[in-house]
Amino acid sequence: MKILVPIAKVPDTTSKIAFVDNNTKFSQEGVTYIMNPTDEWYALVRAVELKEKNGGEVVVIHVGGADSEQIIRKALAIGADKAVRVDADPTDAFFVASQIAAHAKTEGYDLIIAGKETIDYNSYEVGGMVAELLDLQSVALVQKLDIEGGVATIVREIEGGTETVEVKLPLVVCAQKELAEARIPNMKGIMAARTKPLTVVPATDAPKLTTIANYVLPEKAKEVKLIDKDNVAELVRLLHEEAKVI
Amino acid sequence: MSVLSFVEVSEGKIKKASVEAAYYGSKVAEGLGTDSVALVLGEASNDELASLGAVGVKKVLHVADAKLNNFDAKAYAKAVSEAAAAASANVVVLSFNQNGKLLAPRVAVRLNAGYVPGAVALPEFNGGTAVVKKNVFSGKASANYQLATENKVIAVNPNSLSPVRGTGTATVEALSLSVEVTTTVKAVNKVTGTIPLTEAELVVSGGRGLKGPENWWMVENLATELGAATACSRAVADVDWRPHHEHVGQTGLTIRPNLYIAVGVSGAIQHLAGVNGSKVIVVINTDPEAPFFKAADYGIVGDAFEVMPKLIEEVKKLKAH
Numbered sequence A: 001m002k003i004l005v006p007i008a009k010v011p012d013t014t015s016k017i018a019f020v021d022n023n024t025k026f027s028q029e030g031v032t033y034i035m036n037p038t039d040e041w042y043a044l045v046r047a048v049e050l051k052e053k054n055g056g057e058v059v060v061i062h063v064g065g066a067d068s069e070q071i072i073r074k075a076l077a078i079g080a081d082k083a084v085r086v087d088a089d090p091t092d093a094f095f096v097a098s099q100i101a102a103h104a105k106t107e108g109y110d111l112i113i114a115g116k117e118t119i120d121y122n123s124y125e126v127g128g129m130v131a132e133l134l135d136l137q138s139v140a141l142v143q144k145l146d147i148e149g150g151v152a153t154i155v156r157e158i159e160g161g162t163e164t165v166e167v168k169l170p171l172v173v174c175a176q177k178e179l180a181e182a183r184i185p186n187m188k189g190i191m192a193a194r195t196k197p198l199t200v201v202p203a204t205d206a207p208k209l210t211t212i213a214n215y216v217l218p219e220k221a222k223e224v225k226l227i228d229k230d231n232v233a234e235l236v237r238l239l240h241e242e243a244k245v246i
Numbered sequence B: 001m002s003v004l005s006f007v008e009v010s011e012g013k014i015k016k017a018s019v020e021a022a023y024y025g026s027k028v029a030e031g032l033g034t035d036s037v038a039l040v041l042g043e044a045s046n047d048e049l050a051s052l053g054a055v056g057v058k059k060v061l062h063v064a065d066a067k068l069n070n071f072d073a074k075a076y077a078k079a080v081s082e083a084a085a086a087a088s089a090n091v092v093v094l095s096f097n098q099n100g101k102l103l104a105p106r107v108a109v110r111l112n113a114g115y116v117p118g119a120v121a122l123p124e125f126n127g128g129t130a131v132v133k134k135n136v137f138s139g140k141a142s143a144n145y146q147l148a149t150e151n152k153v154i155a156v157n158p159n160s161l162s163p164v165r166g167t168g169t170a171t172v173e174a175l176s177l178s179v180e181v182t183t184t185v186k187a188v189n190k191v192t193g194t195i196p197l198t199e200a201e202l203v204v205s206g207g208r209g210l211k212g213p214e215n216w217w218m219v220e221n222l223a224t225e226l227g228a229a230t231a232c233s234r235a236v237a238d239v240d241w242r243p244h245h246e247h248v249g250q251t252g253l254t255i256r257p258n259l260y261i262a263v264g265v266s267g268a269i270q271h272l273a274g275v276n277g278s279k280v281i282v283v284i285n286t287d288p289e290a291p292f293f294k295a296a297d298y299g300i301v302g303d304a305f306e307v308m309p310k311l312i313e314e315v316k317k318l319k320a321h
């Protein structure tokens, strides 16, 4: 079984969020980049587990510059067999999805496991777009994924619960927590990652459909209204009369 | 021309998140001077569908095919796109709920459309270009997405606007489409008896400050009095005081209720990522320096074990009126 896992590079959650060029660009200053958590912890690890169980191959694909090498090597250290880097700026989700779909079309994968969202744009886009570009079925918010005889049995999140579905491969799924337990690369993995193949390919054209005009930071920290602990009735009054939420 | 909203029905009822999407669609249509049309896939009663008129929908296109009762991303994407063509809609509005998060980007690809995932406000139009605000960086900033494409797809964040209901009723028109469903639903497991966290308007949440699972009656009683759902911090779920499906934050659920009451939760940035879209935040914590106070609207510096019983009593009194 051939599995493709797209991995994104995102600012670490503790990064300071600031913008430059008249609030049109994210400020890179002092930002540490990491592999997108849902891609690393759930999508990639589950892909590696499925390979360990059923055999096959796990390929990671990343759209980004040469400075992404570190996160790609980390993915290889966690257990991917090969990596592809599309040498281009990941300008927007559709562009990224187009690159992944172009690669997948020539390679032919049984399964593509993406993370449900990136922690920077929180957009939940790439998995669905890749599926549509490849005309494949897709399931998102996936918490359990097993493959048997070319059929995926999946537990996915729905409002107030979960749903178990069966879908034939080939398929695109978007992973979320509970799908796997994060793995920390061990020494053997890190050593092996150094010599695993990383292919760099040029980008294919894709139209720019969505642009970001500018960013806005929240006005300023909210001013909290403190209520004395011996006057709890006042809190209830404020919630009822001022905030009108109860 | 028209604006098409995609509306989901579950157990015969239109989902709350879909009512918001339909209302959003109607507001966009009003701004553009066109009609608000809704699409419903799968079986549903005419009365339920006509009720969308209350949020400004003129016409409901209904594909009453039982095959479509359950969500199938590929089939639904095809159906929504074909319905958009049938209704000559160039703006398609969906909810950014569980299904919408997967469906909307697929529809956008099919329609060659610019796409806003998780709009938190109505668009501003400038000629053929729409600018729509959405949250980014887990709520730490927002971005204005610009769509200059002819077709536009907008997925609306649940709980970001409150539909105003009028008295209209929508006409219901049957639409027939040919779709192939390849997702087989084997089981549905809903947490019953409680309000689903992501749908809840009011949420009471507890953290490690509550000392142990035996003290959760405070959270539960307050939630019961308010008709609220319960949530918790990750620290609490990690030690099995509470189930993981209650954990909110960066690695858990993102919620945007009208009211979020956090008791004994420190307000770590990863926790805030899941809740800082809440309209009103109340924090009860013994430590005046707890970071959560910086994100709160109302706060009580005090011991939960003293404050909560009083709060429960006061809410009881209010509800008795």
Ligand SMILES: Cc1cc2nc3c(=O)[nH]c(=O)nc-3n(C[C@H](O)[C@H](O)[C@H](O)COP(=O)(O)OP(=O)(O)OC[C@H]3O[C@@H](n4cnc5c(N)ncnc54)[C@H](O)[C@@H]3O)c2cc1C
Binding pocket: B206, B207, B208, B209, B210, B232, B233, B234, B235, B236, B247, B248, B249, B250, B251, B252, B263, B264, B265, B266, B267, B268, B269, B270, B271, B274, B284, B285, B286, B287, B290, B302, B303, B304, B305
């Ligand atoms: C990558 C990553 C992802 C994470 N994702 C999440 C996530 O999704 N969600 C999440 O919640 N956390 C997440 N965390 C963990 C997060 O950083 C915090 O550790 C966690 O939220 C703390 O939980 P807590 O507030 O319950 O506990 P604590 O931080 O221990 O806070 C307890 C609070 O209770 C107060 N308190 C103590 N006694 C009382 C009393 N009697 N009455 C009132 N108040 C009292 C204390 O003053 C303190 O502020 C993540 C961490 C990492 C590194």
